[in-house]
Amino acid sequence: MPEHMGTHIDAPVHTTQGMWKTDQIPIEKLYGPGVIINVKEKVKSNPDYRVTVEDLMMWEKKFGEMPRHAIAIMNSGWSDKYPNKTQIFGSTQHDNASSFHFPSWHVDAVTWLINKRQINAVGVDTPSTDFGQASVSASFPCHTTLGRNNVVGIEYVANLDKVPENGSTIYVPVLKLFDGSGGPARVFATYDDEPNKTNAAAILANPTSLFRFAIYFSMILLCEIGL
Amino acid sequence: MPEHMGTHIDAPVHTTQGMWKTDQIPIEKLYGPGVIINVKEKVKSNPDYRVTVEDLMMWEKKFGEMPRHAIAIMNSGWSDKYPNKTQIFGSTQHDNASSFHFPSWHVDAVTWLINKRQINAVGVDTPSTDFGQASVSASFPCHTTLGRNNVVGIEYVANLDKVPENGSTIYVPVLKLFDGSGGPARVFATYDDEPNKTNAAAILANPTSLFRFAIYFSMILLCEIGL
Numbered sequence: 001m002p003e004h005m006g007t008h009i010d011a012p013v014h015t016t017q018g019m020w021k022t023d024q025i026p027i028e029k030l031y032g033p034g035v036i037i038n039v040k041e042k043v044k045s046n047p048d049y050r051v052t053v054e055d056l057m058m059w060e061k062k063f064g065e066m067p068r069h070a071i072a073i074m075n076s077g078w079s080d081k082y083p084n085k086t087q088i089f090g091s092t093q094h095d096n097a098s099s100f101h102f103p104s105w106h107v108d109a110v111t112w113l114i115n116k117r118q119i120n121a122v123g124v125d126t127p128s129t130d131f132g133q134a135s136v137s138a139s140f141p142c143h144t145t146l147g148r149n150n151v152v153g154i155e156y157v158a159n160l161d162k163v164p165e166n167g168s169t170i171y172v173p174v175l176k177l178f179d180g181s182g183g184p185a186r187v188f189a190t191y192d193d194e195p196n197k198t199n200a201a202a203i204l205a206n207p208t209s210l211f212r213f214a215i216y217f218s219m220i221l222l223c224e225i226g227l
Numbered sequence: 228m229p230e231h232m233g234t235h236i237d238a239p240v241h242t243t244q245g246m247w248k249t250d251q252i253p254i255e256k257l258y259g260p261g262v263i264i265n266v267k268e269k270v271k272s273n274p275d276y277r278v279t280v281e282d283l284m285m286w287e288k289k290f291g292e293m294p295r296h297a298i299a300i301m302n303s304g305w306s307d308k309y310p311n312k313t314q315i316f317g318s319t320q321h322d323n324a325s326s327f328h329f330p331s332w333h334v335d336a337v338t339w340l341i342n343k344r345q346i347n348a349v350g351v352d353t354p355s356t357d358f359g360q361a362s363v364s365a366s367f368p369c370h371t372t373l374g375r376n377n378v379v380g381i382e383y384v385a386n387l388d389k390v391p392e393n394g395s396t397i398y399v400p401v402l403k404l405f406d407g408s409g410g411p412a413r414v415f416a417t418y419d420d421e422p423n424k425t426n427a428a429a430i431l432a433n434p435t436s437l438f439r440f441a442i443y444f445s446m447i448l449l450c451e452i453g454l
Contacts, residue, residue: 185400186401
């Protein structure tokens, strides 16, 4: 099984020597508050769309400042195209990368997430954290920026419509492959299905609702129990 | 990469035709309250030890009735022996299964967990959910009982000393292998590092401690976001 297949991560070492290999990534970097950036409308008219800093600002306008150490994932609606290769790559020439058309992140947005919000990982529901047309110039600025900053990339995420844009916790439990440059992960999210019942005021008014309350950010310790 | 290597699961179909394959296991069955059964002392004098119903009773005496849909894992201390094959199998004859000596579950305890506590998964820090000497009679009662009841088995778990015996949540995010009889998983646990601050009385007395509070069992919804 290849390391970069299906839903998988790119370890920072994938682009930048000396950075974390798959088995070296601290497990605390493999989960975090979920930040879903929905660009489905924008992508409809532009398959070469790249998520902008403005898109991130709009998210914050709606939900408040992003939590630190989040997992930010673009929802472009692209996963509806799986497993049709021609649709996924936006091209009938599957061996010609410069013909590819699919959306991803703009390097400015990735840089902002790293510098301003100490992001844990950046993901896409497309084949790459750099958009399809990045191959034309053969420069992959998002990949190299992520790698250089020891930030994990996640590719081929799916089912993002099921996750709230704010308030989930996303887990990226990549297999701990020795010496790996990436690896497959069963990515999943948890969230509260009754968020209206979980604010502090409601709990203080009604002690029984305590047992419906979960602040995921207080799940402070993760502990590996695999080999 | 083989399906049954390193820390991995056995899908119910592994022993019982018609039961869940790896990709068919509902994701809700792949996490749950962690129940760690510590039998390290008993194993020291008996490498053929099998966890008994009495061991489960002792856990409940200490922590109260087990939550439903838990992930119960034996902590025999065996993971200290990784990766020494002779120590893991308790035998120098690695090709002769009937010479193996390592602990696991007794089928009566597994049956009790299924019937009385609706367990989600049963795990071991050894090579098999049946003890080493099961090979002598070539009967693997725990495997078949788990399979017949569509319950997941987990083998080669490690680092169990780091997880509290009660109060964690354990995740078993096995790769979603199509048609699989098992598969590797980056198994991990979450738990509160300040449990004393998280009881209801303390919270009601001090509203700021709300933000340290997590009842993991209220993380009701899991959502797959992989392929």
